Amino acid sequence: MLIVMRNDATADQIEQVCNRIRQLGWMPNRIPGSMRVAIGITGNKSAIDPQLFEPYEGISECVPVSKPYKLVSREVKPEATTITVNGQDIGPNTFTVIAGPCSVESREQVLVTARAVKAAGAQLLRGGAFKPRTSPYSFQGLEEEGLKILAEARDETGLGIVTEVKDTDKLDMVAQYADVLQVGARNMQNFSLLQAVGRLNKPVLLKKGMSATVEELLQAAEYIVSNGNFNVILCERGIRTFETVTRNTQDLSAVAAVKRLSHLPVIVDPSHGTGHHWGVAPLARAAAAVGADGVMIEVHPDPRHALCDGQQALTCPEFKTLFDQLCPLAGLMGRRI
Ligand code: PEP
Ligand code: MN
Secondary structure: OEEEEOOOOOHHHHHHHHHHHHHOOOEEEEEOOOOOOEEEEEOOOOOOOHHHHOOOOOEEEEEOOOOOOOOOEOOOOOOOOOEEEOOEEEOOOEOEEEEEOOEOOOHHHHHHHHHHHHHHOOOEEEOEOOOOOOOOOOOOOOOHHHHHHHHHHHHHHOOEEEEEOOOHHHHHHHHHHOOEEEEOHHHOOOHHHHHHHHOOOOOEEEEOOOOOOHHHHHHHHHHHHOOOOOOEEEEEOOEOOOOOOOOOEOOHHHHHHHHHHEOOOEEEOHHHHHOOHHHHHHHHHHHHHHOOOEEEEEEOOOHHHOOOOHHHOEOHHHHHHHHHHHHHHHHHOOOEO
C-alpha cells in the first residue's frame, strides 16, 4: 500500500505514520517526490487494511498497490525519476549517451576511446573490467587493473564511469571506482547481488535478462530499490528470439511498456541488442524516437582486434557520426543531449 501524505503534513506527522508502519512489522519507504511525501509500505505478506491509519493526521489517501513490484511502479510515484551521475541528469529531460569499449583491454585503448567519445559529446564512459563470458577460455577482463585504468580516464576526461559488477565479493572493490554499477543481463536475477547493490548509495544500471519479461525486470529493480537505493537505471539490451541474422532482437516495445509501468529511467543498448556494428546506429536512433532516456554504445579504436564484442563495436569516427545524428532526434523528443 502507498500512503500519500497531504502537502501540508508536518515532519512529525510523517514520522508518526512511519513509526506505526514499523510497529506493525513492515518497512516504510519514503518515495522522493517534488509535490508531496508518499510512503510505500513493503514487507507485508497480505493486503493492508487502510483503517489501521485512520487515527493518524496528515494523510491524504491510502492507495492499494496491485503490482508485484511497488516502489518502482508509476502507481507509487507517477512522475518520472531523474538520476544524477557525476553532474549529468539521466531522466525525462535528457538523452544520455554512454559510450566506450566492451572491455578494458589496455590503458592506451581506454584513454584513446575515452578522449574520442568525450570529444564527440558522450556523457559517460563504459568499460568492463570483470567480464561475464560465455566461454571460460575467453578474455575475462583486467579486474582491478582495469578499474584503475577507468579511473585514470575519468580523471583526465571528467567522464563518469559505468562498469559491471559480476559478484557480491567484488562489490566493494568495484564500487570504489565506479560512478554507476552495471548489473549484467546474466545477473538480472542474482538476488544477492541485487540486494547488495541496493544497500549502497550508488546508481545502478540494471540490464534486462535475455529471456526476462518486463515484469521480471521490474521485480529485479524492486529488489534494489526496496533495499534503499532508488538510483536505478533500466537497460534493454535485446532478447533471444528465433532470429539468427542478429545476435539478439532489440525489444523496443519493452521500453514503451517500462515507461508506462515504472518511473525509473530506461536506456537502450543497441550494441548487444543487435550484435552487429551495422545495427547499432539504426537502433540507437530508434531508441531516441521510442522515448528512451539514453543509449549505451560500444566503441573501440580498432574493432577488428578487440578482445571482446569487436563485431558490434563502432569505431571512434562512426560513433561521432551517430552522436551528431542523435542530437536533433533528442531535441525533437524534447530532450537535451
Ligand atoms: C556488456 O555490457 O558488456 C555486457 C556484458 O552486457 P550484457 O550483460 O547485456 O550481455
Ligand atoms: Mn559487450
